[in-house]
Every structure is written in C-alpha cells, then in structure tokens.
Amino acid sequence: MPQHQPSQLAALGQIWVEAWNARDLERVLSLYDDAAVMTSDRIPALGFGADGTVRGKDALRAYWSKALGLIPNLHFSLIDVYVSPDSLVVFYENERGKRICEYLRVNDAGLIVQGSANHLVE
Template sequence: MDLEFATRFAQDWAAAWNSRDLERILAHYTEDVVFASPRILEIIGDPSGEVRGKDALRAYWAKGLDHLPDLHFTVEDVRASVDTLVINYRNERGQAVAEVLTFRDGLVRRGFGAYGPAA
C-alpha cells in the first residue's frame, strides 16, 4: 500500500461517513470484516468490543448513526504501511480519533477505532 492510495481511501471513507449513507460506508469492507471499538460496548452492549462480519457491522453502525445525527469526520492525517493504513481524524465533537484499517484485495478486513480524550 502506498500513501497515495491511503490518502484517496481516507478521503472517500470520510465522505461516505459524512454522507450518512450506510451502504456507501460498508462498501469499503469485506464480508468477513472484524471491527473493534470501545463504542461497540456503549452502543450495542457487547463486552467484547468487537463485531464480526458485515451484517453485524451494519447493525452496529446503523445504531451509531441513529445516535449521532450530527456525525461528521474531518481527516487530519493519513499513514500507510504494508497492508494497513491509519486515519487520524476529528469527529463532530472535536475529539481526536484514529482508525487503523488492514486490507485484503482493496477492502478493509480488520479495523480498530481508538479514541483520544473528549474535546
């Protein structure tokens, strides 16, 4: 993965989130995606903090979008590795967030959300 791909992906990813179009967001992910975030416990009550598969991710993010009508992401920085990228962004509350995404065949197969202190 190169930085050019990572930057394009991050901009498209943020635009998908900012559109609030769940299927557009999910188009970036494999069917067998695994995603972990502390928000999973808060939103769907799963103590593992993890969802497995696109259907589970869809259910989690649908609830999240319902809870956050003013959701908006602003990309601040993007970094690339071999098969992984990191998107550093600010959410609608000004909170710093990092999304770490590992790819397979051009789609995200594993993701982690990590949150900084509340703004």
C-alpha cells in the same frame, strides 16, 4: 501480505471519511470485506459485542446503523492519513471535537478486513 501503493491507501482514507460524512452506510460498508472485524471501546455501550468487537458486514451494518441514529450531526474532519503496505490510519476529529485514529487493515482486493477505533484516554 498485500502490497498497496501509498496513494491508493491515502485515497481510501479520504473516501472513508467522505462516505461517513455523507451518512451513506452502504457506501461505507462497500469499503469492507464481508468478514471484516471492527473493534472499539464504544461497541459494548451500544449493546454489541461485550468484548468490544463486531464481526462480519451484517453485524457492522446493525452497529453502525444504531450509532448513526444516535449521532444525527456526525461529521469527521480529516487531519491526516498514515499508510503502510497493508494498512492505513485515518486521523480525524469528530463533530464533538474529539480526535480519533482509525486503524484499517486491507486485503489483497483493497477491502478493509480489520478496523480499530482508537480514542484518547480521558
């Protein structure tokens, strides 16, 4: 299991938010491993992964590119970053005032290998 310093993981959470707010998809993707897996209940609505999962960086690029096109005012306001030895949770509020927790597991190289967007049930 990778062991990362809490400060490194907290910094990754900050960088992740900054990359999204810059709408810099390639910068976001640079934080992910080529074989990364992303799960979200929003994925099927955009026509990707009926099971809510996107696998691999190319599929992530296609999914997020479509999502960014639909959300021109995307903005994440960081609330907190929680860390464990091999993962972090980025707790943020989006441009619509919705609070989201993004679970991000990292590998030994510090790249994200698994992400899960967790939304409140409304």
